[in-house]
Amino acid sequence: MTQTLPATGGPALPQERRLVTEVPGPRSRELAARRAAAVSAAVGSSTPFYAAAAGGGVLVDVDGNSFIDLGSGIAVTTVGNAAPQVVEAVTEQVARFTHTCFMITPYEAYVQVAETLNELTPGEHAKRTALFTSGAEAVENAVKIARAHTGRQAVVVFDHAYHGRTNLTMAMTAKSAPYKSGFGPFAPEVYRAPLSYPFRDGADADGRPVDGPAAARRAIEVIEKQVGAVNLAAVVIEPIQGEGGFIVPAPGFLPALAEWTRANGVVLVADEVQTGFARTGAMFACEHEGVVPDLVTTAKGIAGGLPLSAVTGRAEIMDAPVTGGLGGTYGGSAAACAAAIGALRAVREGDLLQRARRIEEVVGGRLRRLAARDARVGDVRGRGAMMAAELVRPGTREPDAALAAAVAREAAQRGVVVLTCGTYGNVLRFLPPLVIGEELLEEAFDVLDEVFAALPARAGTGGTAGADGAVRAAGGDDQDVD
């Protein structure tokens, strides 16, 4: 079934799954050989084919194969790839000037992005924004700002957290291999508290289920006993964990934490790098529980694929560091700011919040039906266009990372890009661009059904599972991306 998105401006790519060679095809194999000789083996890729074009809900490779994209370049191309509003805004900007450095000669687009983020992020209080380049950089700067404001040093993060690959954010990230292993020593004053993980929390010592408020009490006890509120600058949390396994905390967990941080003068940082900008069916995932963080970090979906990130929050906290204490040569680059303005226009014009909610219905429905007939799907969760299936050995909660890797690999062979994630490597995550056509989305899940049917229960894995459960194929195929 061919659908062509009604693109307003840019070139429209046929919205279809089309395989014209084996995967990877000859051009991709050629590039893989060049890559092996030129690119560090420490950089992995999830799919074995090389991109030539992308748009709407498809990725087209250098051999002419067209894949349905359920990854969005890890939750980045929320508005689609080459969204016309982004392409126009960036083209216009780079024709005027590419770079002056906001710290040397400022420009309007930076100010406009800051104004927009101040307006869009949760809370009616006075806010300020500072722009950076990557998600990790935004998280690092949120910690710097919280420390400058509070005069305290400690930072609390959570089990399964992923905050990036710089030195401080490696310390904040939970999973060792491949993100941290061999890269220490890490930054000090980072402490880890237990998360609310409904699928794995079970019951407390008295046999009561660990609901959201109980999980928050458990975390707060660890924080109070092992860190002490008087030492604590910030609690940093992903409102829905990304790399850690698309873990949606039980209702009441986030509000209880927010109440505790407020009562103790601790800065609450919501890391919305993966969840922000309509991805979960709200502009920011915190909104689902009415939580108003002190600082919000954003990146990924903010600028339609150009590198941009931000810290937005209470004016008095954001203004605490000395002038010149925040910044970076490329932070808030003119082209990335123009892209962000275009991407936000695309969210509004495409009614993408509504699209994300519809995607939740479609994908959630398909995954629940799959779970009902296949016991290897232990849990289905997520919000909006951020959905996941956690795979287990049937009848247990024992993670099956090899199956997740096999499903992702087999789906790619059949023309669908699916990513995996999770501390145990056993979660299939679904992050389609919000502009994907519904028939294409349904087709992707038809393929997924076929893949599950084709992979025999308990085996069907193939590949070599690494220590972290990631399956490495030729060319360093590693699903632990971020």
Ligand SMILES: Cc1ncc(COP(=O)(O)O)c(C=O)c1O
């Ligand atoms: C929640 C979260 N925080 C931070 C990061 C780091 O972002 P970046 O890769 O742009 O540095 C990621 C990336 O996946 C993320 O999901």
